Structure formats: structure tokens, C-alpha cells
Amino acid sequence: MTTMVHASGIRGYLDVMQHIDFDPQSLLEYYGFTVEELYQDDAWLSQRSVVDLLESTAAQAKCPDLGLRISNHQDISILGVLSVILQSAESMRQVIEYTSEYLFLHGPGLVMSLNDPSPLIDDAVEIVFEIRLDDYAPQRQTMDICLGTTHRIFKWLAAEHYELKAVSLPHNPLASLAEYQRFFGAPIHINQERGALHLHRSVLHRQPHGSNAALREMAQDYLARYFRNPKEQISSSVRKALRIHLASARGNKIQVADMLGLHPRTLQRKLASEGTTFEEIKDNIRKEMALQYLWETPIQMSQLADILGFSEQSALSRATKRWYGMSPKALRLAKGQTL
Known part of the structure; x- marks a missing residue:
């Protein structure tokens, strides 16, 4: 869609x-x-x-x-x-x-x-x-x-x-x-x-300019009744957390589950019910970000590996070959091509 x-x-x-x-x-x-x-x-x-x-x-x-x-x-x-x-x-x-x-x-x-x-x-x-x-x-x-x-x-x-x-x-x-x-x-x-x-x-x-307490009460009731994001699933929350913490020690399943107030096994079960896994979400974010950085910035490969949360540059190379069938350097040279 x-x-x-x-x-x-x-x-x-x-x-x-x-x-x-x-x-x-x-x-x-x-x-x-x-x-x-x-x-x-x-x-x-x-x-x-x-x-x-x-x-x-x-x-x-x-x-x-x-x-x-x-x-x-x-x-x-x-x-x-x-x-x-x-x-x-x-x-x-x-x-x-x-x-x-x-x-x-x-x-x-x-x-x-x-x-x-x-x-x-x-x-x-x-x-x-x-x-x-x-x-x-x-x-x-x-x-x-x-x-x-x-x-x-x-x-x-x-x-x-x-x-x-x-x-x-x-x-x-x-x-x-x-x-x-x-x-x-x-x-x-x-x-x-x-x-x-x-x-x-x-x-x-700080209080927003023109904040209105009466309007706030009506808005909160209106939102609760009529507006809940149908796409705001656990997988979306995991993606948000990983997008921020991908390169840090908090970008793992245990830490993300803790951020969401869930046991890791509960998180895993909820993601499975949505047809995905923690590892799949993390891999997709890395794939998207790798292409963005290689095509839109002059970033060094070692720095990109760090940003994507890889322990070493060789892991980045293996990942891009799995995703796109080519090394990071070759992928950068292929900028603008259909992959």
C-alpha cells in the first residue's frame, strides 16, 4: 500500500x-x-x-x-x-x-x-x-x-x-x-x-504559547475516543528505539525490551505476532542507513560500521554483500542505480 x-x-x-x-x-x-x-x-x-x-x-x-x-x-x-x-x-x-x-x-x-x-x-x-x-x-x-x-x-x-x-x-x-x-x-x-x-x-x-486548560481536557477526551494510530505496533516502537540507539550498547534486544517495559521473551512473542523479529527490524534499519550514508555522505567505512553498530568493518562488508550483492565501495560507486 x-x-x-x-x-x-x-x-x-x-x-x-x-x-x-x-x-x-x-x-x-x-x-x-x-x-x-x-x-x-x-x-x-x-x-x-x-x-x-x-x-x-x-x-x-x-x-x-x-x-x-x-x-x-x-x-x-x-x-x-x-x-x-x-x-x-x-x-x-x-x-x-x-x-x-x-x-x-x-x-x-x-x-x-x-x-x-x-x-x-x-x-x-x-x-x-x-x-x-x-x-x-x-x-x-x-x-x-x-x-x-x-x-x-x-x-x-x-x-x-x-x-x-x-x-x-x-x-x-x-x-x-x-x-x-x-x-x-x-x-x-x-x-x-x-x-x-x-x-x-x-x-x-515551558508552557506553550496560548495553552488552554479547557481545550486540553476536550482534546485529550477527543483523542482517546477517536484517534489511535492503527500502525503503532510494538515493531514501530522497536524501530524508534533502534533508530536512536543502534550504535550504542543499548541497541540490543534486552535493553530495548527494558525501554518498552517488556520482558525480552514477551517482546519476541509480540513481534512474532506482527510477523517480524527484533533481528529482522535491526537488519532492515542497517540496510536502509547503509545505502543512505554511502550515497548521500562522504563517510569513511570504519565510521559507517560504528554508526550501524557493527563490531568491525569486515562485518559491514559482509552485510552489504548480503543486502545488495556488492561491497560498500562498489555500492557507493553504484549511486543512483536500481538495486
Whole structure:
């Protein structure tokens, strides 16, 4: 089944095209979109086609900061009913928790989670993003939109208490770092394990701008009655945990089961009922990340082995041959080919 996302997620695309004097009509037709659809915030679009559209547009229009430009046209209203939920939150921590739990309302292939503490910045927490696709595709512009729009929404909600300490990019950016620093007003770390915003820990305890206690009570009741993510299975929770802790000592079955409050055998049984295993989930994440890093960053093989949680570089080589039939170096040279 094709993963879909609301058209509001690329609100501003047509405005940017007009501003840079680029006609996107042929690209829209190629990826199966109409101008009318892009103006309907609640229209459902193929997420993979949106990701590809943004990458192709950035290349053909020679607009490497396309994602950041689109983000400048977005605000909390792009989230529809989720925006009302977020404005009912009691604290910024609850804003993050609500977003993590209900982002599927905007697009089931978009995942946000909180990693506390941040492994990169002292006295900070990490807001992690993942864009789930059925197969690999460059995601630079889509990740920039996720990071840029969330930054703008959180900055509006936290107001004067907002403090962004750093931004992590899981790729080698096409635009200059100066463009990113100007947009975010914070240090930018490239070629990282995941896309993330690193906020000062104190932000979590701040009350969102315009928070309404009465609205919060109604929103909580409304959510409990009508909105539960049908895809939020144990396997999804395992994937979230592994995406954060893959390279650390916590990226094993016992530790992940403990994070989820389960006995390892119970975790294994629940995963089996969903048709998967802990090892299969971990292997799939490694496979996806290996291709992303080899094709989108100049990362060294030894560093990639560490990021993927392999004990030695030879284990990485064996894995890529099993996944793709070639060594990591050959896989890097095959960039853009159909695998």
C-alpha cells in the first residue's frame, strides 16, 4: 500500500516556484500531481512521489535550499487537527509527546521521537525525525522541511523560552551551511546518524504559547475516543528505539525490551505476532542507513560500521554483500542505480 501524506506538508512549494521563476508543470505531471491538489491542504499525496518531486525540483531549478524556502511558508496550521491538539498541551514536553503519537494524522510515514539526553549537545534533548519509505530515495529536501517547519512551530509555541542549541543533518547538504545557520540561528552538524533538533532541556518544562486548560481536557477526551494510530505496533516502537540507539550498547534486544517495559521473551512473542523479529527490524534499519550514508555522505567505512553498530568493518562488508550483492565501495560507486 502506498504511504500518503497531506498536501499541506508542501504548502509553499508553488509560491517558491513563482518566486524563483521556475515552471514546475512538467515535474508535477511526471509525479502525478495537479496544481489544484497542492492548494488543497487536506488532499492525500503519495509520500514517495512528494519526496522525489522535491529532489528533482531542487536539481532542475538549481535551488539547493528548496526545503528551507518551503518551510518559510509553513506554520502550525499545516498540521490540521493536530495543530489544535498541540495548542492544548500543558508543556513543550507534552507538545513533543503529542506530535510523536499523532503525527500519523498528517502522514503515517513521518516519525518524530524524543531522545533524552541529546548524545551530541550537553544539557539538551534531541528531537529525532525519520521519513519512512518502502525503498531508498534521497530525502534531503523533505528532511529540511521536517526540521525547518518543526523549528518554526516550536519557536512559535515556546516563544521567548525557545532555545535551539544545534541541528543535525543526516546527509551532506546541497545548500551552504551559511544558509542553514541563517535559517535556524544555531550550529549545524552534517553527516550525522539522524536528522534532529537539539533543544535546551529547559524548553521541555515551558508552557506553550496560548495553552488552554479547557481545550486540553476536550482534546485529550477527543483523542482517546477517536484517534489511535492503527500502525503503532510494538515493531514501530522497536524501530524508534533502534533508530536512536543502534550504535550504542543499548541497541540490543534486552535493553530495548527494558525501554518498552517488556520482558525480552514477551517482546519476541509480540513481534512474532506482527510477523517480524527484533533481528529482522535491526537488519532492515542497517540496510536502509547503509545505502543512505554511502550515497548521500562522504563517510569513511570504519565510521559507517560504528554508526550501524557493527563490531568491525569486515562485518559491514559482509552485510552489504548480503543486502545488495556488492561491497560498500562498489555500492557507493553504484549511486543512483536500481538495486
